Amino acid sequence: MEDKRDRIDELIDAGLERYAGVEPPLGLESRVVARLRDRQTQPTAWRRGFWLALATAAALAVVVIGLQVARWPQPTPKETPPERATSVAAHAQPPMSAPPQVAIKVPPPVRPRHLHPAVVQARELAPRQEQFPAPAAPSAQERLLAQVARPPILLALANPEPEPVAISPVEVKPVEIRPLPDPTPELK
Amino acid sequence: MAGQVILTDVLARTGAAEDELETLVREHSRLVYRIAYAALRHHHDAEDVVQEVFLRVVRHRNQLPGIADRRAWLARIAWNAASDRRKATPKDSELELISEPRDHAAGAERSLEQQQLATLVEEMIDALPRDLRDPLVLSAIEEMSGVEVATALGIPEPKVRARVFRARQILRERLRARLEVQNGR
DSSP, X not given: OHHHHHHHHHHHHHHHHHHHOOOOOTTHHHHHHHHHHHHHHSOXXXXXXXXXXXXXXXXXXXXXXXXXXXXSOOOOOOOOOHHHXXXXXXXXXXXXXXXXXXXXXXXXXXXXXXXOHHHHHHHHHSOOTTTSXXXXXXXXXXXXXXXHHOOHHHXXXXXXXXXXXXXXXXXXXXXXXXXXXXXXXXXX | OHHHHHHXXXXXXXXXXXXXXXXXXXXXXXXXXXXXXXXXXXXXXXXXXXXXXXHHHHHTGGXXXXXXXXXXXXXXXXXXXXXXXXXXXXXXXXXXXXXXXXXXXXXXXXXXXXXXXXXXXXXXXXXXXXXXXXXXXXXXXXTOOHHHHHHHHTSOHHHHHHHHHHHHHHHHHHHHHHHHHHHHO
């Protein structure tokens, strides 16, 4: 009875040996290690996706910035305010009681964002304020400076509205054509 | 200077982690393979599971320092990976099992008889309910302790012992009945 029991247990163990007693194939460890190393050196999927997304975003940003820069108007040179231009005269002369001149301020160019093409074209055709500013009347100090210096241009500045000059009609004399003297009297 | 120190530290840590991982593979790949084979009964599938297990380890290597029993942890990962694969693949490994040559030293007749009996026992083991078969097969792996089997299966150790006892009892009864029928002929 005991022998039979042992025999049965042996059979069970032999059957279980087929499940659990197998040896791994040769080179399994090396293959696993090689694959792990290979995996560690390769970038993972999320890393690849991240770099791809970053490159795409950078390219998109470059395109958008380029388009915006192309739409921007040309930068305007800074205009010196009139008070600053006449600072030399102000230091040289005592302050005058003339009313202060209001400087015409050119509004900074507004950057159009999305304008209708017709509006953009009209703006491009019209003379630009920053390039052709409206003439400002000279200040009192400028006029005084012009009186002192008296060059013609400053005189013109001092009297911005020239006095009307009486224009007399042009007298046109009748054209008189005299006959030419005979060049060869001896031949006659 | 500080950057160089940090870089050296990072490189040292990366190298140490790789060494640790390789040590883990060299120490435990046999166990992982046996667990996978016990579940799948197919060599190629078992090898794939070994690869999968260590790739999972790489993904979760941050947890490695906090794991006290790495063998049990690996056994659990291996068993889960093998179970996932067993669910995904149809069972077609019987031919490979039957064709495996065993015990070349024994005589041809005895070998044939033993093979037949071992195949019979295998069929009986396969016929066991899964909750009895899995603890029985895992506890047959010589490297695995009761605690490791319990960890791998996610059940308490006393339950493992009870199930193994019950599985063996069933096998004994069925085998005895079968042998009695054979001897009676």
